[in-house]
Amino acid sequence: MIPAGLDFDGSFPYAPHFSNAPGFRMHYVDEGPRDGEVVLCLHGEPTWGYLFRHLIGTLRGRYRVVVPDHMGFGKSETPQDRSYWLQDHIDNLERLVLELDLRGITLVMHDFGGPAGMGLAARHPDRIRRVVSVNGPTPFGQSGLREILVANAQAAPWFQWILKAAGDGSLEQVLGQLGYNILSTLKLNGFENHAVISDAWLQAYGLPFATPAECLGAIGWARGFADGAHSFETPDAAAVQAIRARPALGIWGMADRTLQAEHFLPQFSGLFPAAEVHRLEGAGHYCFEDAPERVSELISGFLDRTS
Structure with missing residues (x-):
């Protein structure tokens, strides 16, 4: 767990907040006007709220930007007696959202933040105002999910x-040293912007995983995939109808080697057939790092047009 006040040479200058509602010490950023529209940013594997640092700075003047770190990631605690499956992350997220009473939420979802956010949407469609997927799957009671996951895994080096x-038997051993191999892990998934790498940047992504005990979140997400332990939330018919009617934006880094556009963009467009979709050539899985200005511009413009 990263010390609460650490700002990585000023690159993450956002005040830490903590909630115990999910049953552990969960960190979140909460920037912008309290009465502003809520933008809820959800990270995936193996990142944390630092991924959204540019977007927070772009939006916080007009929007309330809430950025939690999932259990076992970033500045959040890594309890040793918990499981780290998708359904656990959805439960934790739900408890935070209810404690803060967030409404009119724009979901901004990356990587497994996608199914976590869509799980929240299935449980509380009335709290969701917009959906933004940035290299994040959007499973929502659609048929063919297993086929999508299998086809993608056959072509993705990370899942292979x-x-x-x-x-x-080497999964726990390798990911238990994630603090030391973080750059190679990011690169395997699809990270292209080498110019952004600095000592502070490497510390920001590596420090959450300083010991094997602190790697349970990253291990859990990978192990859950291998064991089929992740449970995707199934919405009822009313939730599907409500969420399909929400404004949506899709952004995909086309150099993503882990969640490949050919498999997941049709899933997004099937749920949101009228949504804008932007394909970013030269940007990879972590397009918040590869193209931060462009991604922030697209999201900010979308929020303005749909206010």
Whole structure:
């Protein structure tokens, strides 16, 4: 767990907030006017709220930007007696949202933040105002999810490695050293903007995983995929109808080697057929790092047009 006040040479100058509502010490950023429209940013594997630092700075003048760190990531606690499956992250997120009583939420979702956010939407469609997917899957009671996951995994080096490592017993050993191999892990998933790498940047992404005990979040997400332990939330018919009617924006870094556009953009467009979709050439899985100005511009413009 990162010390609460650490700002990584001023690159993450946002006051820390903490909630115990999910049953552990959960960190979140809460920037912007209290009465502003809520933008809820949800990270995935193996990142944390630092991924959204540019977007927070762009939006906080007009919007209330809330950015939680999932259990076992970033400045949040890594409890040793909890499981780290998707359904656990949805439960934790729901408890935070209810404690803060967030409404009129624009979801901004990356990586497994996608299914976590869509799980929240399934449970509380009335709290969701817009949906933004940035290299984040949007499963929402659609058929063919298993086929999508299998087809993507066959072509994605990250998922190929997970299955191999789970089979030969090396998954926990390798990901238990994530603080030391964080750059190679990011690169395997699809990280292109090498110019952004600095000592502070490497510390920001590596420090959450300083010891094997602090790597349970990253291990859990990978192990859950290998073991089929992640449960995707199934919305009822009313939730599907409500969420399909929400304004939506899709942004995809086309150099993503882990969640490949050919598999997941049709899923997004199937749920939101009228949504804008922007394909960013040269940007990879972590397009908040690869193209931060462009991604922030697209999201800010979308919020303005749909206010």
